[in-house]
Amino acid sequence: AQSVAQPEDQVNVAEGNPLTVKCTYSVSGNPYLFWYVQYPNRGLQFLLKYITGDNLVKGSYGFEAEFNKSQTSFHLKKPSALVSDSALYFCAVPRNYQLIWGAGTKLIIKP
Amino acid sequence: NAGVTQTPKFRVLKTGQSMTLLCAQDMNHEYMYWYRQDPGMGLRLIHYSVGEGTTAKGEVPDGYNVSRLKKQNFLLGLESAAPSQTSVYFCASSDLAFTDTQYFGPGTRLTVL
Numbered sequence: 001a002q003s004v005a006q007p008e009d010q011v012n013v014a015e016g017n018p019l020t021v022k023c024t025y026s027v028s029g030n031p032y033l034f035w036y037v038q039y040p041n042r043g044l045q046f047l048l049k050y051i052t053g054d055n056l057v058k059g060s061y062g063f064e065a066e067f068n069k070s071q072t073s074f075h076l077k078k079p080s081a082l083v084s085d086s087a088l089y090f091c092a093v094p095r096n097y098q099l100i101w102g103a104g105t106k107l108i109i110k111p
Numbered sequence: 112n113a114g115v116t117q118t119p120k121f122r123v124l125k126t127g128q129s130m131t132l133l134c135a136q137d138m139n140h141e142y143m144y145w146y147r148q149d150p151g152m153g154l155r156l157i158h159y160s161v162g163e164g165t166t167a168k169g170e171v172p173d174g175y176n177v178s179r180l181k182k183q184n185f186l187l188g189l190e191s192a193a194p195s196q197t198s199v200y201f202c203a204s205s206d207l208a209f210t211d212t213q214y215f216g217p218g219t220r221l222t223v224l
Binding site for chain 2: 042099
């Protein structure tokens with residue numbers, strides 16, 4: 001069955017440092033993979049998605065994600081973190097009629 | 112464009128009371144969804160709709176009903192609220208199927224006492 005896992009509940013990064021938020025997937029066939037972000041007291045916002053083609057996907061706010069088929073991973077990355085990147089991040093995969101969501105990773109960027 | 116809006120933003124109910132949450136979208140999207148978000152559990156799909164006049168059950172439909180009489184509106188009803196329904200509820204819409212980008216409303220925080 002299609003599923004995603006986010007192995008870290010929280011990630012702490014110093015401002016200016018690179019950040020990585022991890023996501024692994026279990027998908028049969030060719031996967032669609034999504035990243036969404038949720039800022040405090042807000043709804044979720046789309047960041048990026050992988051459908052096919054280039055393994056490096058660029059998205060909003062300077063984020064990118066690398067699709068790695070051999071490691072079944074779709075990690076979210078940013079070269080230089082901003083305090084304003086502090087938020088809750090979700091990866092998701094379609095399964096049948098719905099999106100299956102990871103539990104979320106809280107990203108904290110410290111000044 | 113307002114995107115996806117939800118009313119109300121906050122609500123406190125007593126056990127057994129009923130209420131309706133309203134979701135409206137102005138993007139002419141076919142698909143609409145109701146999710147609940149609980150700490151540590153990500154989002155879980157309650158019900159969804161693939162077009163005006165259609166609804167279907169999601170992952171956690173028990174205790175909820177929905178209606179989509181107009182394409183732009185998707186209503187979520189709680190007939191007899193229970194404390195287990197204390198949660199944050201999000202509505203979303205997408206133009207195409209589940210592989211398309213979903214656009215979310217700001218959420219409704221519901222507390223059932």
